[in-house]
Amino acid sequence: MTVSGACECGAVAYAIKDGPLHVYACHCLNCQTRSGSAFAEHAMVQDDAFDCVGSVVEFRRAADGMQFTEVFCQECHTRLYNRNSMLPGMVFLRAGTLxxxxxxxxxxxxxxxxxxxxxxxxxxxxxxxxxxSPEEFGVAVAAALERSAR
Ligand SMILES: [Zn+2]
Ligand SMILES: [Zn+2]
Structure with a gap:
């Protein structure tokens, strides 16, 4: 299954192959403040399954001993995804853009x-x-796959 998404103005669009997508909600204070909302919805996507086109701007910041790169549409500044230095092969998608x-x-x-x-x-x-932990998260992913197979 290929799923797609875009920023609000449509100048940046992306496609993800090899679903399903595992969306999780993060209720941390950081996500609340940075999103200006009650929680943030993320989906972890492998770099090689992620195809994004359009002009973006990047914002880099350091937190918790990691380097974060946040990626926005250059036109409308919708935040589309970020990367972090701990998991370099992963894209952390803002799932609300799907x-x-x-x-x-x-x-x-x-x-x-x-x-x-x-x-x-x-x-x-x-x-x-x-x-x-990655193990605990893996158990949650397996449970989600089992629920969707039912
Ligand atoms: Zn845009
Ligand atoms: Zn968070």
């Missing part, structure tokens, strides 16, 4: 210790008080 974002429910909720009180999480979806 065309099919309405059909993708988060397969995990992370940093629920910072979750806003009014946000009610669905039953049966893994939650993590902080960042899960």
């Amino acid at each position: 065309q099919c974002s309405q059909q993708l429910g988060p397969m995990a909720h992370i940093w629920t210790s910072r979750k806003q009180a009014w946000v009610t999480l669905p039953d049966g979806i893994p939650t993590f008080e902080h960042s899960p």
Whole structure:
């Protein structure tokens, strides 16, 4: 399955091959502040499955001992994705820019210790008080695949 997305003005568009996409919601304070919202929806995508066209601007910042590169549309400044120095082969997509974002429910909720009180999480979806380890995240992905196969 190939899925696609774009910034608000459409000057930057991307396609991702080899779905499914594993969208997760991050409720950390950083995501709340940077998105100006209650939480952020991300999807991890392998670099070689990600094809993005259009002019972008990059913003680099350091946090938690890592280097982050955030990528925006040059025209409308929609934030499309970021990369970090810990996982160089990965794109961390802003899942709200996906065309099919309405059909993708988060397969995990992370940093629920910072979750806003009014946000009610669905039953049966893994939650993590902080960042899960790669192993824990892998278990959540496997559970999501099993749910979608049912
Ligand atoms: Zn744009
Ligand atoms: Zn976060």
